[in-house]
Amino acid sequence: MPKFFVSxxxxxxxxxxxTGDNARHARVLRLRPGDGVTVCDGCGTDLRCVVTDIAGEQLxxxxxxxxPSASEPPVRCTVYMAYAKADKLEHVIQKATELGAFAIAAFPSSRCVSRPDDASARKKLERWQKIAASAAEQSGRGRIPAVRILPSFEQAVLEAARCDLPLFPYENERTLPLRAAVRAAPFSTASIMTGPEGGFSEAEVCFAQQANMKICSLGPRILRCETAPLCALSAVLYEAGALD
Amino acid sequence: MPKFFVSxxxxxxxxxxxTGDNARHARVLRLRPGDGVTVCDGCGTDLRCVVTDIAGEQLxxxxxxxxPSASEPPVRCTVYMAYAKADKLEHVIQKATELGAFAIAAFPSSRCVSRPDDASARKKLERWQKIAASAAEQSGRGRIPAVRILPSFEQAVLEAARCDLPLFPYENERTLPLRAAVRAAPFSTASIMTGPEGGFSEAEVCFAQQANMKICSLGPRILRCETAPLCALSAVLYEAGALD
Known part of the structure; x- marks a missing residue:
């Protein structure tokens, strides 16, 4: 059944x-009165609807x-990713949305090479939100993940730590295996926080640990900064039954 | 410790x-007699070595x-991916190598839009193998996954089915949840088979089922053809403890 996102x-x-793009898309699909469609409010609610009338540009x-949308994961998992070079953040926004992330936040950290100024961040944010909306639509999500920019690493940590399962994968961590971290207790909210190309500094790891984030391993291989969040997100969603 | 791949x-x-690139890299690192390095045979064995002599271009x-390399996963998971458009297969080869895939195979299927002829396939294969080698080196793998081309969907299925956990994710499958498929029994070998942009045909799914592949879900969201194999690979490696 065709699916449309509305505000x-x-x-x-x-x-x-x-109206607008939705109506144009409906015309491409040659929808007629009596046809069924799904309308999604982008916040997790699906409406089963029937076309009653087509007039000019509107349906x-x-x-x-x-x-509630049947395609939303049973857990709310937010991805916190440090600014990275080029299109890596865009890649993560698109893929994390497909996989089922609840929200995505970008933040600066000490080893970030790329760090947009305020004006360029606002512009990027608009673009990022469009990428999330488009990926949500294509993958049949019931929700468009909010994409946000946080002003500092510290603020990102303090926010990310406020959930049932606050994961902070760190490549030098060999103490807390990922499975042990994820399976320690049931969770309905999770966050995954990952660094830029050069990773997090020891001081940053220390700060996250003191904020009660779970410093954990993602295995002995070194994952790129755009691979780590998607790998951890897949694992968390798998464990939560969101891939069943 | 610096790591070098040799044949x-x-x-x-x-x-x-x-010699060659390895020796050039060693010069960039300013290695001196007495320095320790790791040499990896690309097949899962690591050698701990010491530089004894530097003469001209050679060390x-x-x-x-x-x-055995400590960075190799405890399970051998091979990714079978149908030909896809543009650089999607290259993306999957790079990411699957980082994550810890044992090998990667490309094959044609009925809905493939892109299907290289023999000459271009040979050329691509060379490029793909280089992508895997480079990703293996960067991520600290102990093994370079072999990248292969299989001549037909049927041949890919028959090969993929010969392992402990032969997964065949299918977007219309709502019977076998991924966790149930992966947790049904211990496994030391696994395969993940995914389709092109348009997915597999019903006849293909039927063939895979008859070959005893496990037709399973990846959840109610529709994943892109380059996202599905990496998501499933992350989940399988997570379950096997390869991300611990």
């Missing part, structure tokens, strides 16, 4: 109207039922 | 010589000890 406000009440839909 | 033949005996090393 949360547009999905209230017993009828709604598809009117009648809402038949609504409920 | 398996070069790593026999009690001494060996670094002579004395082998002090040898043993």
């Amino acid at each position: 949360p406000g547009a999905a209230e009440g017993s009828s709604l109207v598809l 009117r839909l009648a809402v038949q039922a609504s409920g | 398996p033949g070069a790593a026999e005996g009690s001494s060996l010589v670094l 002579r090393l004395a082998v002090q000890a040898s043993g």
